[in-house]
Amino acid sequence: MQYDVILIGSGFGSLTAAALLAKKGLKVVVLEQAKYPGGCASSYKRKGYWFETGATTLVGLDEHMPLRHLLNETGIELPLIKLQTPMQVHLPDGQLLTRYGNLEAWIKEAERVFGAKGQRPFWQHCYRVSQQVWRTSLEQRSFPFSNVRDLWQAIQQFRPHQSSLLPGAFRTMQNLLRRYDLLDNKLFTDFVNEQLLITAQNHLEEVNELFGATALCYTLFGNYYVEGGMIGLARALELYLHSKGSTILYRHHVNKIIPKAEGYETSCMAGNYHARFVISGIPLNDTYLLFQDDKVRQKLKPYLLPSEKLNGAFTMAIALRKVPAIPVLHHQVHVPEGLPLIGSKSCFVSYSHPADEFRAKAGERVVAISTHVPDPAALRIDDKRQLQEAILAKMEALGLLNRADILYLDAATPGAWIFWTQRAYGMVGGYPQYRDIKPWQMKDARLDHKGAYVCGDTVYPGQGIVGVCLSGIISANKLLRDHF
Known part of the structure; x- marks a missing residue:
């Protein structure tokens, strides 16, 4: 045909x-x-349940x-359900941080957890940048330019607000935190680094301000299941x-x-x-x-x-008999000591919606857990159980699940991602x-x-x-x- x-x-x-x-x-x-x-x-x-290929939000x-x-x-x-609260983050010091979808509510939460110094102007700046980035991205659909027609179309679509974004391409998120005197706040830099790893696949010293500010603010836009x-x-x-x-x-x-x-x-x-x-x-x-x-x-x-500049993933798919009373579907769990074998310092957790009986029967839930594996071609995980047990222990300690309620569990290494997706090195996240x-x-x-x-x-x-x-x-x- x-x-x-x-x-x-x-x-x-x-x-x-x-x-x-x-x-x-x-x-x-x-x-x-x-x-x-x-x-x-x-x-x-798998086994009558519908699992996500990785923990994710929309x-x-x-x-x-x-x-x-x-x-x-x-x-x-x-078929969407809007989430009232996009995410919660379990920080290294034991605090539970709620990523509210409203900017003012989020700033107050950030000030409560990280201290008032610099938080308000930092988040106001990031949110302003993120709004401009999204607006410009659809206005400039010929970018990046690779012929004269692209450039001509860009000139025709130019709007004054677009020019304010250019300096952010030359600054990193590290520069931005320094500007607001936040680099010495270790709890905050740990939080930023692990959040950027979800969305930008890298840390604050490498991620430019345009992408980083936009990535940090994704919970301030509509999040859906x-x-x-x-x-x-x-x-x-x-x-x-x-x-x-x-x-x-x-x-x-x-x-x-x-x-x-x-x-x-x-x-x-x-x-x-x-x-x-x-x-x-x-x-x-x-x-x-x-x-x-x-x-x-x-x-x-x-x-x-090359592989050394990329990330793979270790993922877990779990079916639960029941889930503790957790109103938020998405969680990031910090692991300050690092996970065994891979050294990752956080994992991302997504629960199915309690009203979604397509993915699991009434009264049951499925959970997707994912964590980064740096340089996946160089790291072979021969025994998944050690890593699996460390994640389950952390989840149970935080009250995110009870092992006695596990009906089914499967774990996958970057090798499985190569098999599933055929992507080089089992790369995830681009x-x-x-x-x-x-x-x-x-x-x-x-x-x-x-x-x-x-x-x-x-x-x-x-x-x-x-x-x-x-x-x-x-x-x-x-x-x-x-x-x-």
């Missing part, structure tokens, strides 16, 4: 681009190696944010694709992308597919191996990151933010300036569902501007 666009992988960047292109009348096919859509932000069924639905733009453009409706699990997000886009005459083909593992005289051919065990355009929604490391063009690979090589890589130096959506494009969490703007949604918007936008 002839298609206009082939998309590699069904991560949320690919699905976003596919939906927007299908809306314009293009016939698209998404080739997915797994049996479920969604990539790293999905769900899977943002991006506020005005001027990418996911809201996608839904407005397509009319897609999602997807009924039935994160797979509901991907399924909603899949239904939209079908309604437009397009589709997702599962168990289609692409091993080559071959440029042809007209268009591109993808080679799979299930057969070959040809289209005028191709969009790779998988990481750049994997795209580099697939794309059969030496000139393109040579240009792509400087953007690739490329971490680094201070020597400015936003305009991140990989642009164009792969060969002919008909091949990229999106996902290793290109601009980076990590998270809302980030990869923006990458999909940009990729679709550039393809349509370049050729239609």
Whole structure:
């Protein structure tokens, strides 16, 4: 069957681009190696329960944010529950910190826990930056620039408020904390570092102010739970694709992308597919191996990151008979002594909603736990039990679960992530933010300036569902501007 666009992988960047292109009348096919859509932000069924691939929360639905733009453009409706309280953080000193969704309530909580010095102006500044970043990101859909037309469109879309963001690209979060005299507040710097690790995959000395301020403020925007699990997000886009005459083909593992005289051919065990355009929604490391063009690979090589600059994950999926009276679904648990084998100093915990009887029966809950594994290719976890026991002991000590209530438990190392997702090194969260890589130096959506494009969490703007949604918007936008 002839298609206009082939998309590699069904991560949320690919699905976003596919939906927007299908809306314009293009016939698209998404080739997915797994049996479920969604990539790293999905769900899977085991022993009658629906588990998340990792602990996660959903943002991006506020005005001027990418996911809201996608839904407005397509009319897609999602099965969402808005969370009144986005998250709680169990700090190293034993305090419980509540990340309120209201700015004033959050500032008062931050002052209560960390002390009044510097907190109010710091958070007001971060929130102002985050609002401007999201607004600008949708206004400047030609960024990063890779041809003259991009630059011309950027000039046309320029608004005075955008210029105030530029200095933040040259400052790190460490600089920002120093500005507000917060660097000596160890409890606060520990909190910031572990929060940035969730959203930016790195620490305050490496993350630039634009990304860092936005990442720290994600709880100050609408946070949502997807009924039935994160797979509901991907399924909603899949239904939209079908309604437009397009589709997702599962168990289609692409091993080559071959440029042809007209268009591109993808080679799979299930057969070959040809289209005028191709969009790779998988990481750049994997795209580099697939794309059969030496000139393109040579240009792509400087953007690739080795394992020592990436993170993998250790994850746990737990089904519980019951859960203690915990009103907040998402928790970050600090482990100041570091977890055994991997040294990670925090883990992220997500509970299913008590009203969600699709993922677990009435009276039961499922829990996703994830923690970072630095340089995953260099670290082999031969015995998961030691790490598993350390996390369970911490959870039980904090009253987050009782071991006697565990009905099912499974744990996965970065090796399992390689098996599930086929991502190089079992990488999660995309490329971490680094201070020597400015936003305009991140990989642009164009792969060969002919008909091949990229999106996902290793290109601009980076990590998270809302980030990869923006990458999909940009990729679709550039393809349509370049050729239609």
